[in-house]
Amino acid sequence: MKLKIFAAALMLTAAVASAACAADIDYQEFQEDPLETAIRKLASPEGGAWDREVMLSGGAPDIVQEVIWPLREGYLGRGIKRKGRRHDGVDMSAPRGTPIYAVLDGIVEVVSNNGPGFRGYGRVIVINHGGRLWSLYSHNSANYVKVGQRVKQGDKIAAVGRTGRATGNHLHFELRNAKGTPLDPMKYLPKEGRLPRR
Ligand SMILES: [Zn+2]
DSSP: OHHHHHHHHHHHHHHHHHHHHHHHOOGGGGTTSOHHHHHHHHOOTTOSOOOHHHHHHHOOOGGGGGOOOSOSSOEEOOOOOSSSSOOOSEEEEOOTTOEEEOSSSEEEEEEEESOGGGTTTOEEEEEEETTTEEEEEEEESEEOOOTTOEEOTTOEEEEOBOOSSOSSSEEEEEEEETTOOEEOHHHHSOSTTOOOBO
16 A cells, blocks of 8 residues: 555656756757657656566566547557568558547657658557657648647547548557657556457
């Protein structure tokens, strides 16, 4: 019990600390960076509270358990594949203009429109969740948020499209840990609201 309270206090401290740091970040410099470099730069080695067990076993921060689905309608497509062509996220097909929601509270750190580091992603948004987890939403037809903006879980941040390297309207969604390593979203997206396969 005591340990739990201590952990909660630590997490709170970390959240406040990372929020304070976020205000000092020059977001503009990240907009042109290759995605993974940007994510690594944004990750502070000692920032954030990690569940040590989970971190050692797979590198997923505990907050990943609280994500919600970024779409409320659509169909599940391609997931992360260990073999064959590299694919770092999950594809969800939906009509152009379908709202995309932030999966957790966070700060928008990248809003790019096919920038050099994001070639192929088209209109893309990256959100930092407490310096421990990053979510990425791409091929958007429109982005509704600005760099540095705070968002709440469930906020409408963008609309589905097919910008960048995309053959049809869909959301390419990624979750990455503080090392920039892609996590398999299907492991963490909840049962509730699960999109069907076509
Ligand atoms: Zn994809």
